[in-house]
Amino acid sequence: MSENTDLYDLAAQRLTEYMKGKNIRKTPERFEILRIICRTPGIFNIDKLQELMEENAKFQVSRVTLFNTLKLFEDASLVIKHTLSRAAHYECCVMPHPMVCLVCQKCGTVRKLESSKIENWLSEQKCKQFVITQPVLYFHGLCRSCMVKNSIRNRKAKTKTKTKIKRNEERKS
Numbered sequence: 001m002s003e004n005t006d007l008y009d010l011a012a013q014r015l016t017e018y019m020k021g022k023n024i025r026k027t028p029e030r031f032e033i034l035r036i037i038c039r040t041p042g043i044f045n046i047d048k049l050q051e052l053m054e055e056n057a058k059f060q061v062s063r064v065t066l067f068n069t070l071k072l073f074e075d076a077s078l079v080i081k082h083t084l085s086r087a088a089h090y091e092c093c094v095m096p097h098p099m100v101c102l103v104c105q106k107c108g109t110v111r112k113l114e115s116s117k118i119e120n121w122l123s124e125q126k127c128k129q130f131v132i133t134q135p136v137l138y139f140h141g142l143c144r145s146c147m148v149k150n151s152i153r154n155r156k157a158k159t160k161t162k163t164k165i166k167r168n169e170e171r172k173s
């Protein structure tokens with residue numbers, strides 16, 4: 001994990017301005033959470049963030065504080081919340097970048113698809129009477145491990161049916 005000081009400086013400045021405008025108290029906890037998020041590449045959920053805080057943060061905060069702070073960061077356009085079927089996933093978006101996410105409809109994991117072709121296409125998109133602040137494209141499907149589990153289950157189901165048919169035939173004869 002690399003320390004991205006420039007990104008953090010920019011994010012901290014934005015957070016300070018946002019809190020000043022909304023009359024929200026500046027707490028060291030909020031800035032520490034922001035620091036951890038700025039050095040976290042890619043998508044994370046609340047469990048992962050809690051783990052990163054435990055490993056790297058100067059002080060610990062409760063899960064409720066993490067949730068509330070993420071909501072604040074979302075409002076301040078510092079993180080993007082990926083609204084998906086299962087647990088929410090977040091990502092630092094101080095410097096918005098077009099992205100393609102692969103969402104497993106079975107286990108809920110989210111990962112990024114590295115495709116400069118689609119990313120370029122996304123960055124060129126313009127809408128009438130709508131300002132795109134964060135171009136994100138979601139592909140829903142099955143991840144590798146869920147696909148493997150599925151095929152094992154299908155194979156078992158097939159064997160079961162075959163045995164049933166065989167038993168019925170034996171009974172008839």
Ligand SMILES: [Zn+2]
Nearest residue numbers: 104107143146
């Ligand atoms: Zn899956």
